[in-house]
Amino acid sequence: MSVPTASPETPIDSQEVVRYNAPALDKGLDILEVLSDSPDGCTLKQLADALNRSVSQIFRMVVALHRREYIQVDDNDRYTLTLKMFRLAHRQPPIKRLVRTALPLLNELAERARQSCHLAVYEQGRSVVIAQVDSPERWSFGLKTGAFMGLTDTSSGHILLAYQDEIGRARMLRNHIKVEGELDIDPGHLFSMLAEVRQAGCSLMPSKQIQGVTNIAFPVHGLNHQVVAAVNVPYIARIDAAAAPSMDVVRQTQADICARLSRLLGADEAI
Incomplete structure (x- = not known):
């Protein structure tokens, strides 16, 4: 399958953007962006509220990001970014x-x-x-x-x-x-x-x-x-x-x- 590319002369059509979107990836990036603006970290509930989602909707993504060491959790169940992206x-x-x-x-x-x-x-x-x-x-x-x-x-x-x-x-x-x-x-x-x-x-x-x-x-x-x-x-x-x-x-x-x-x-x- 070919993936559409864009140049200044031929921008990607909005329908193509929707066709090739990646909801799971977007969800993970949303979580990282929220945490980057949260120096004290967030609980799962706070993350869900910030993203206008339920805890069940983000739970698996949070687990995956934690497993891959992009985020970490402390004793108070607050999630923060690790330095992995920096590295x-x-x-x-x-x-x-x-x-x-x-x-x-x-x-x-x-x-x-x-x-x-x-x-x-x-x-x-x-x-x-x-x-x-x-x-x-x-x-x-x-x-x-x-x-x-x-x-x-x-x-x-x-x-x-x-x-x-x-x-x-x-x-x-x-x-x-x-x-x-x-x-x-x-x-x-x-x-x-x-x-x-x-x-x-x-x-x-x-x-x-x-x-x-x-x-x-x-x-x-x-x-x-x-x-x-x-x-x-x-x-x-x-x-x-x-x-x-x-x-x-x-x-x-x-x-x-x-x-x-x-x-x-x-x-x-x-x-």
Whole structure:
């Protein structure tokens, strides 16, 4: 069966639209749209009322969306959106563009800082390294591309959490999946640390995984000032006679690199 297509010269006739409609799909999209405007979620009854339908008319669709992890339900039987659509919207093409845009600047950062660096994004309850550049020195410390990192005990994770609104941060933490070795952290202490990150504009902390490493992480902004990634330098101090950029110099260099990368990704000039 051929599916009608349209061009500016030949719009689809309204009768064709009715002929090829998809009521079940429309119902599912209606549910997602209602939930997108409901930051506190909806019960089944509230969803049905908002859609002018009965509970029995939407129940199977809600179950299907929950099974496919597009929506989630809490202990009070309120449904909210998951981050699945966000992840789908940010799959390979945007990630490839982000990596392609970032790599020249990550190479510049590694050369100027004489340190390794990596680019991390949020993915399914964890932060994941999507690009990494080794130090140009004869020694180097870095994370492998594709490696998952803790969300709550790393500088990159703190950047990705700190710049979310309260709803986005709550969802990220609700979907949090611990990686091997990830340390427990008191929520109150975590929120205090995230507030300090926002105030400072970066995260600087001793590594919770490797002794002698100080992690420096800055946000990368995209459209609408949203933070789309974190750039991290696992700083290792030299103690021999060789001259090397200090931690303060590396931090200033990193801030410059991240601001330039953000502008390339469409962020406001004010960043």
